[in-house]
Amino acid sequence: MSDQGSSPLTLLGSNISYFTGKMENYLRLKQIPYRLESMQFPAVRKVLERELGVMQMPAIILPDGRYMTDSTKMIEWFETRHPKHPILPPDPLQRFLCHLLEDWADEWWWRPAMHYRWHYAEGARFASYHLATEVMVNHPLPVWFKRRLLVHRQRSGYTTGDGITRANFGAVEADVAALWQQLEATLSQQPFLLGERPSLADVGFAGPFFRHFALDPVPLELLRQQAPAILQWVTRLWNTRLDTVQGEWQPGIPSGVTSLLEHMGRGYLPYLSANVEAVRSGSKRFTVEIDGIRYERARYSRYRVWCLQQLRDHYEALPADAKTDAEPLMKSTGCWEPLWRDRDLPLLEGQEQGLPFRADTKMVGVHDTLLRRNKK
Numbered sequence: 001m002s003d004q005g006s007s008p009l010t011l012l013g014s015n016i017s018y019f020t021g022k023m024e025n026y027l028r029l030k031q032i033p034y035r036l037e038s039m040q041f042p043a044v045r046k047v048l049e050r051e052l053g054v055m056q057m058p059a060i061i062l063p064d065g066r067y068m069t070d071s072t073k074m075i076e077w078f079e080t081r082h083p084k085h086p087i088l089p090p091d092p093l094q095r096f097l098c099h100l101l102e103d104w105a106d107e108w109w110w111r112p113a114m115h116y117r118w119h120y121a122e123g124a125r126f127a128s129y130h131l132a133t134e135v136m137v138n139h140p141l142p143v144w145f146k147r148r149l150l151v152h153r154q155r156s157g158y159t160t161g162d163g164i165t166r167a168n169f170g171a172v173e174a175d176v177a178a179l180w181q182q183l184e185a186t187l188s189q190q191p192f193l194l195g196e197r198p199s200l201a202d203v204g205f206a207g208p209f210f211r212h213f214a215l216d217p218v219p220l221e222l223l224r225q226q227a228p229a230i231l232q233w234v235t236r237l238w239n240t241r242l243d244t245v246q247g248e249w250q251p252g253i254p255s256g257v258t259s260l261l262e263h264m265g266r267g268y269l270p271y272l273s274a275n276v277e278a279v280r281s282g283s284k285r286f287t288v289e290i291d292g293i294r295y296e297r298a299r300y301s302r303y304r305v306w307c308l309q310q311l312r313d314h315y316e317a318l319p320a321d322a323k324t325d326a327e328p329l330m331k332s333t334g335c336w337e338p339l340w341r342d343r344d345l346p347l348l349e350g351q352e353q354g355l356p357f358r359a360d361t362k363m364v365g366v367h368d369t370l371l372r373r374n375k376k
């Protein structure tokens with residue numbers, strides 16, 4: 001049963017944004033009516049900080065006027081209101097796998113996606129023009145100047161300012177290529193990541209792919225050459241409605257997932273642990289070698305400490321027999337040890353407990369004045 005009636009909700013964001021694209025894919029799959037409205041800077045910042053506690057993209061305004069944020073928690077909330085055609089499989093182990101893959105897609109592939117967009121002149125030209133004339137169209141500065149500021153802001157916040165250097169970006173791109181190879185192998189055999197039916201794992205990966213890798217000029221051309229089945233999947237997901245899908249999720253551990261977990265176990269989970277140490281010691285910047293790649297002066301993220309806690313909570317919530325299957329899988333793929341490495345996590349009191357209606361921290365904190373209304 002839906003409590004939204006038929007009036008559309010408002011999805012406030014940008015039509016080139018990672019998490020706006022993720023939410024759109026989810027809302028379309030579920031056929032939850034929405035209207036995409038471009039956020040307007042600088043005015044929106046004040047509103048979102050008041051309504052939600054942070055300014056991040058996207059936000060949703062429900063027909064009753066309430067604001068929401070955080071794609072993961074919004075989806076969880078919508079699933080309870082729209083339980084028909086769930087995005088999560090009934091098998092608890094598969095649900096856990098979905099949560100792992102979604103989190104990895106959200107938090108690890110963000111940085112390479114931003115790198116491909118903002119490092120290359122073609123990407124930066126396209127995205128800076130788009131944003132300057134979309135979400136900043138009402139900002140009083142001239143377009144050329146807004147574009148310059150945007151390129152600087154995104155690079156210093158999310159690419160060179162988040163650990164990417166001249167020395168490591170080739171290796172970061174190789175990490176992306178390795179992911180594409182894995183996904184290409186799976187998606188050449190089956191329409192969705194867990195089989196014949198889209199799941200939360202597909203929605204998660206819509207984040208890096210839909211509005212980034214399959215849109216920005218440099219990675220799009222690479223995808224065309226190296227991974228056409230991924231491009232087909234991007235379009236298929238966008239054009240699928242859950243109520244008409246005939247197929248089922250593959251039983252057991254779907255093919256391809258084990259190698260994805262191995263990748264996650266040598267990259268993202270050790271990174272999460274390094275981030276925990278940085279937050280614990282109050283080091284807002286930390287240098288760390290992950291999967292053979294040295295990230296220089298990456299930003300710490302309080303939000304991602306909470307993400308790690310969420311993954312643990314999902315594991316703990318599994319019924320005993322699912323734990324019996326999950327533990328050896330996590331161990332053999334290298335995910336188990338880093339998942340539990342740090343005993344107590346340095347969370348703030350009650351951190352993120354108000355989501356999706358109230359956020360405490362942003363994914364990666366960017367301190368900027370560019371998008372503020374009054375510079376003092």
Ligand SMILES: N[C@@H](CCC(=O)N[C@@H](CS)C(=O)NCC(=O)O)C(=O)O
Nearest residue numbers: 017018019056057070071072363366
């Ligand atoms: N965990 C959040 C992350 C949202 C997020 O970080 N969105 C980006 C844009 S796609 C953003 O708003 N960044 C904030 C900024 O650039 O200041 C979610 O799942 O919605």
